[in-house]
Amino acid sequence: MDRKSRTSRSATLENTNEELNLWKQICHSLMELEQIQAKTETVMKNLNEMRGTIRPEEGITTVALQRLKEYYRGGIDLSSDETRTITDVIEKLSVLTALREASEKRAEQKKKKRRSEVEELKSASPSPKKPKRYQVEDVEQDDNGQKQKYMLPPRNVIAVPEPADLQSIPEFPTGHDVLALYPGTTCFYRAIVVQPPPNKENNSGPIKYKVQFEDDNDEVKIVLKEHVLQVPKGKP
Structure with a gap:
């Protein structure tokens, strides 16, 4: 096994783990966003109820004024948290999209390389001393969702024991x-x-x-x- 193959496989595993970890972070941020929005709804409900009890002609008490200020400040803080969380999710989604596109590109290059190797194998002259061929099926699907089958000489096949x-x-x-x-x-x-x-x-x-x-x-x-x-x- 050459170093290039090892590096390619290790990079694929690392990218898969990175995508999975990033997706978990996105899901966690979305849960936080739901909690922030639920708190915002509660604050808005309290504000509306409080405004309904205030009579302009009667004025407002100090206690009510303090509570009103707390509600508004809480709403501002929640709004900032919501904006921060949404921005964070968008950034992570952009990174995840780039990683997925890179993974798909590598997979496509791998399939093209395999097809090229198969074509070279097909163009090779058959051995007159070993006419027997094995039919093998690719474990990966092609672009049409089908598993390709190939005929290989015995020297290119190693039996796996049962x-x-x-x-x-x-x-x-x-x-x-x-x-x-x-x-x-x-x-x-x-x-x-x-x-x-x-x-x-x-x-x-x-x-x-x-x-x-x-x-x-x-x-x-x-x-x-x-x-x-x-x-x-x-x-x-």
Whole structure:
């Protein structure tokens, strides 16, 4: 796995988290806005009721005047809070929109690159020694919402073991080079085994490896055994 692929995947995960955090902040601000507007309605109701009790010909008492001033000041403060909150929401929505557009652009570029690679594969001459081909389905949908299917030679396909076959598969020792499914993605990358699965005789739970992916800041990730594969021979 090259550094460019690692950087691209890490950036995608970071952008997703940033969008999610930003959306949570927007939702929180909208809840605050509802509370401010509810308080404003209460203040306006109190003002209207108080104005209805005042008779110009009778004047107004000191207590009533003080209360009237407090209502008006409270209304001004709430109005300022409402303006501030709305401005904050608009700014965050603008940032979120920009992030989503950037994510969609990257996704479109990724699809174009995949289509280009497929076209190159289609234009390659078939191997006379290995006429067999596998039909595989892309996990991602295209622009029309369809999952594309491709025919690949055996050298471009690595079988993923079934969970029922895990007990018969030899375990990789610490320090062994493998291909592992990076958590949260559908892609396999080169990694090194940090810790093989523990003894599972008395444990019926999932069998997991601890691995370190290349160019991943030495972070240790946990991957299911069926998603840890032998590096094909001839791969650098």
